[in-house]
Amino acid sequence: KDAPKRFMGEHRVMPIVPSRFQYQKFKDLLHFYLMIGIIPITLLITYVNVFIGPAQLTEIPEGYRPEPHEYYKHPITRFISKHLKTSHQQEYEKHMHWLYEADERAKIGRLTNKVLD
Numbered sequence: 001k002d003a004p005k006r007f008m009g010e011h012r013v014m015p016i017v018p019s020r021f022q023y024q025k026f027k028d029l030l031h032f033y034l035m036i037g038i039i040p041i042t043l044l045i046t047y048v049n050v051f052i053g054p055a056q057l058t059e060i061p062e063g064y065r066p067e068p069h070e071y072y073k074h075p076i077t078r079f080i081s082k083h084l085k086t087s088h089q090q091e092y093e094k095h096m097h098w099l100y101e102a103d104e105r106a107k108i109g110r111l112t113n114k115v116l117d
Contacts, residue, residue, distance in 0.1 A: 048075050
């Protein structure tokens with residue numbers, strides 16, 4: 001009878017590979033936070049489109065001056081325009097202030113050059 005063979009010289013070792021823990025954790029957190037944001041926003045948009053809908057065009061009462069955000073048709077666009085964006089008038093005023101400040105800096109520079117000369 002043959003004695004059982006023992007294969008002890010094959011040198012099988014577990015290969016050393018980089019850990020994928022951080023990648024898996026990143027994917028899990030990315031999916032988690034995307035779902036926290038995407039699901040409520042999808043529900044909100046669906047609710048607004050189904051139950052509120054776009055604005056209807058009506059006559060403007062005498063003496064009433066509409067706000068700039070009231071010209072948009074969709075309620076979400078109106079909300080963004082009212083609460084998150086600056087109006088065209090504010091943008092114009094900011095630009096005029098920037099021009100005024102640049103003009104004042106130029107005047108101060110000219111005056112400084114005149115004094116130093």
